[in-house]
Amino acid sequence: MTTAIVAPGRPLHGRLIVPGDKSISHRAVMLGGIARGETVVRNFLPSDDCRRTVAALRAMGRTIGELEIDGRPALRITGDDGVLREPDDVVDCGNSGTTLRLLTGLVAGRPMCTVLTGDASLRRRPMARVVDPLRAMGAQIVGREEGRYAPLAVSGRRLKGAVTRLPMASAQVKSALLLAGVSAEGRTTVIEPSRSRDHTERMLQAFGVAVRVEEHTVSLDGPALLTATDVDVPGDLSSAAFLIAAALLVPGSEIVIERVGVNPTRTGLLDVLEAMGAPVRLDNRREVCGEPVADVVVRAAPLRGVRVAGQLIPRLIDEFPILCVLAACAEGETVIDEAQELRVKESDRIRVMVEQLGRMGVAIEERPAGVRIVGPQRIRPGTADSRGDHRVAMAMAIAALRADGPSTMADVECVATSFPGFFPLLEMAQA
Numbered sequence: 001m002t003t004a005i006v007a008p009g010r011p012l013h014g015r016l017i018v019p020g021d022k023s024i025s026h027r028a029v030m031l032g033g034i035a036r037g038e039t040v041v042r043n044f045l046p047s048d049d050c051r052r053t054v055a056a057l058r059a060m061g062r063t064i065g066e067l068e069i070d071g072r073p074a075l076r077i078t079g080d081d082g083v084l085r086e087p088d089d090v091v092d093c094g095n096s097g098t099t100l101r102l103l104t105g106l107v108a109g110r111p112m113c114t115v116l117t118g119d120a121s122l123r124r125r126p127m128a129r130v131v132d133p134l135r136a137m138g139a140q141i142v143g144r145e146e147g148r149y150a151p152l153a154v155s156g157r158r159l160k161g162a163v164t165r166l167p168m169a170s171a172q173v174k175s176a177l178l179l180a181g182v183s184a185e186g187r188t189t190v191i192e193p194s195r196s197r198d199h200t201e202r203m204l205q206a207f208g209v210a211v212r213v214e215e216h217t218v219s220l221d222g223p224a225l226l227t228a229t230d231v232d233v234p235g236d237l238s239s240a241a242f243l244i245a246a247a248l249l250v251p252g253s254e255i256v257i258e259r260v261g262v263n264p265t266r267t268g269l270l271d272v273l274e275a276m277g278a279p280v281r282l283d284n285r286r287e288v289c290g291e292p293v294a295d296v297v298v299r300a301a302p303l304r305g306v307r308v309a310g311q312l313i314p315r316l317i318d319e320f321p322i323l324c325v326l327a328a329c330a331e332g333e334t335v336i337d338e339a340q341e342l343r344v345k346e347s348d349r350i351r352v353m354v355e356q357l358g359r360m361g362v363a364i365e366e367r368p369a370g371v372r373i374v375g376p377q378r379i380r381p382g383t384a385d386s387r388g389d390h391r392v393a394m395a396m397a398i399a400a401l402r403a404d405g406p407s408t409m410a411d412v413e414c415v416a417t418s419f420p421g422f423f424p425l426l427e428m429a430q431a
């Protein structure tokens with residue numbers, strides 16, 4: 001188990017670049033893999049999760065070359081005719097829910113048998129949310145506990161488009177259904193209670209598929225053909241969030257994070273930071289391959305508590321761990337509510353953040369669908385354990401910057417799930 005020692009924070013300075021967006025990298029590999037022609041993916045995120053998607057598409061017959069463009073990692077995907085072949089072994093999705101859930105939809109309507117599994121954390125995560133609506137489209141899927149948990153075995157069948165009303169806002173479920181819809185007969189419609197990240201919709205359009213979006217309803221007509229196009233992946237705002245928090249919390253800091261994705265379905269944290277009084281500014285706004293991008297400018301400042309619930313939650317779902325750290329350092333009460341989805345992420349993030357911040361002297365009240373935190377609280381140097389969850393590991397490392405002595409972070413190799421190079425970059429920013 002790898003540990004990291006985090007010293008009390010020194011001011012962060014400079015222009016920083018965070019790795020490519022995880023959600024967009026996964027989708028670029030999948031859509032490139034089923035498109036006709038060659039797709040080049042610039043600024044691909046070479047994290048453990050995204051590598052699982054690359055390995056899966058290779059096992060399904062795609063040729064995917066790894067290269068460097070402008071000093072950043074890139075991929076060349078040869079889609080040929082866009083036809084996948086049956087993998088000759090089980091596809092191991094590791095820790096990646098996005099890989100497993102989206103691939104379940106991607107293969108459900110193709111004439112092949114695919115068995116998908118993952119690590120212990122992924123095998124505990126709910127799969128009925130994708131399996132049930134896919135079955136309603138005609139998919140044949142078996143799995144543990146009647147398909148509620150992976151491993152899942154998908155025996156490809158002719159699918160029929162259907163209307164699915166999701167009980168929760170989930171981009172993974174929505175995307176699985178849209179990817180199934182690509183090979184289904186007729187119209188596939190997904191209705192969400194509130195809008196989750198829309199990278200799949202945007203990228204399908206870039207690959208030439210007509211996608212209709214009206215409020216919380218997305219639909220497409222199948223079968224649809226994808227035509228290869230190049231993708232330039234913006235920096236991941238969910239990774240930038242840790243550096244933004246570090247700059248806010250360490251007095252004297254001022255940084256610019258260049259070329260970060262600021263898709264409005266992902267910027268809930270920026271809205272919350274504004275309400276907390278944080279001086280965060282977006283400069284140089286532009287669009288890259290259908291995704292809004294900007295440079296994020298942030299400097300240290302005192303924060304005030306805030307209430308976070310409702311439609312904001314899906315727009316900052318991955319930022320909960322770092323938001324707990326910010327709230328602990330803010331003046332007054334922060335309440336995060338209606339975030340029950342956090343219980344079924346890579347870990348039960350509500351329980352684990354309460355537990356781990358508790359080990360560093362921070363009192364948080366655990367609630368069924370969120371937390372209540374009254375700050376500012378003193379963060380004591382100590383030992384925190386990620387419990388194998390990459391975002392917990394990084395959030396606790398940022399908390400440790402506020403302690404008045406060195407802290408030990410246990411089980412940090414999981415940061416490679418989404419942010420390879422996190423610790424060296426954090427060091428470099430403080431040099």
Ligand code: S3P
Pocket residue numbers: 022023024098169170171172173175196197317318341
């Ligand atoms: C993701 C969707 C979200 C998010 C995850 C990535 C995606 O999950 O938490 O990190 O790429 O579609 P849910 O769809 O389960 O909310």
